Amino acid sequence: MTTEVLIDEAAEQAAFGAIIEADSRIEPRDWMPAAYRKTLIRQISQHAHSEIIGMQPEGNWISRAPSLKRKAILMAKVQDEAGHGLYLYSAAQTLGITRDEMTEQLIEGRARYSSIFNYPTPTWADMGAIGWLVDGAAICNQVPLCRASYGPYGRAMVRVCKEESFHQRQGFEILLTLMQGSPAQREMAQDAVNRWYWPSLMMFGPPDDESPNSAQSMAWKIKRFSNDDLRQRFIGMLVPQAEVLGVTLPDPELRWDDEAQRWHTSEIDWTEFHEVLAGRGPMNVERIRNRRNAHDDGAWVREAAAEYARKQNEKAVAA
Ligand SMILES: [Fe+2]
Numbered sequence: 541m542t543t544e545v546l547i548d549e550a551a552e553q554a555a556f557g558a559i560i561e562a563d564s565r566i567e568p569r570d571w572m573p574a575a576y577r578k579t580l581i582r583q584i585s586q587h588a589h590s591e592i593i594g595m596q597p598e599g600n601w602i603s604r605a606p607s608l609k610r611k612a613i614l615m616a617k618v619q620d621e622a623g624h625g626l627y628l629y630s631a632a633q634t635l636g637i638t639r640d641e642m643t644e645q646l647i648e649g650r651a652r653y654s655s656i657f658n659y660p661t662p663t664w665a666d667m668g669a670i671g672w673l674v675d676g677a678a679i680c681n682q683v684p685l686c687r688a689s690y691g692p693y694g695r696a697m698v699r700v701c702k703e704e705s706f707h708q709r710q711g712f713e714i715l716l717t718l719m720q721g722s723p724a725q726r727e728m729a730q731d732a733v734n735r736w737y738w739p740s741l742m743m744f745g746p747p748d749d750e751s752p753n754s755a756q757s758m759a760w761k762i763k764r765f766s767n768d769d770l771r772q773r774f775i776g777m778l779v780p781q782a783e784v785l786g787v788t789l790p791d792p793e794l795r796w797d798d799e800a801q802r803w804h805t806s807e808i809d810w811t812e813f814h815e816v817l818a819g820r821g822p823m824n825v826e827r828i829r830n831r832r833n834a835h836d837d838g839a840w841v842r843e844a845a846a847e848y849a850r851k852q853n854e855k856a857v858a859a
Pocket residue numbers: 591620621624700704
C-alpha cells in the first residue's frame with residue numbers, strides 16, 4: 541500500500557468520524573468503515589426479513605377475521621408489513637447487497653429474523669395481542685432508529701413508525717373489544733396476552749451484559765439505547781395500558797422499584813429465546829417453507845418483468 545493511500549484512508553476515517561460526532565448522516569456514496577457497512581447490512585436485512593416473515597402469523601387470520609371491517613383492517617396491516625420489508629430491502633441495497641442475495645439467505649435458512657414470528661396464532665385474540673405487544677415493542681425499538689446515523693435506514697424508519705403506531709392501536713382495540721365481551725372472549729384475550737407477553741419482551745434482545753455488539757452500534761449511533769433500557773421503556777408503556785384493557789400481565793413479580801427507579805420483573809427465560817433463534821421454535825420450519833414456496837410460485841412474475849424490461853430496452857435502443 542502506498543503512503544498516499546494510507547493518508548487518504550486516514551482522511552476518510554476522520555471525515556466519517558466527524559459526521560457521526562456531529563449527529564449528521566452517512567449517505568450511500570460516503571466512505572464508511574467496512575465493519576459499519578457489514579453491521580448495517582446484517583441489521584437492515586434482518587429487519588426486512590422480519591417484516592416479511594411477520595406477515596405470516598397474521599395472514600393466517602385474514603380469511604377468518606370476524607367481520608368485513610376487521611378483515612379490511614387486518615389486510616391493510618399485513619400489507620403495510622410488506623411495504624416495510626420493501627423499504628428496508630431497498631435501504632440495504634444501497635450498501636451493496638442485492639435483493640436476490642438477501643432473499644436467498646432467507647429461504648436457505650442462513651439469515652435471521654425476529655424470533656417472535658416463530659410462534660403460532662391459534663385464536664383471533666392473537667391478532668390483538670400481536671398488534672398491542674409485538675407492534676408495540678417494534679415501536680419502542682424503531683422510534684430511536686429514525687435517528688440512526690445511516691441516512692436511508694433512518695428515513696425508512698420514519699414512515700415505518702407512523703404505520704406501526706396504527707398497528708399498535710388496532711391491536712389494542714381488538715383486545716379492548718374482546719375484554720368488553722363475554723367471559724369466553726375475555727378469557728381468550730387474556731390467554732393471548734399470556735402467550736405473547738414474554739416473547740415480546742425478548743424482542744429487545746439479550747440483556748446488556750450479554751449483547752457484545754451493542755457498544756459498537758451505539759458508538760456508531762445506529763443504536764441509541766441499550767436493550768435493557770428499551771425493554772424497561774416498553775414495560776412502562778404496557779402497565780397503564782393493561783390497566784385500561786383489564787388484562788393481567790403474566791408476571792407476578794412485576795412492580796415498580798422506586799429505589800432502583802426501574803421495573804422489577806421475573807427472570808426472562810433466555811433458553812427459550814436462544815432455542816427459537818436457533819431454529820427450534822414452534823413455527824420456524826413452516827415459516828421458511830412458506831416463504832420458499834411463495835418465492836418459487838412468484839418465479840413467473842420475475843421472469844415476465846425481466847422480459848418486459850428487456851423488450852423496453854430493445855425498443856429504446858432501436859429508437
Ligand atoms: Fe412493520
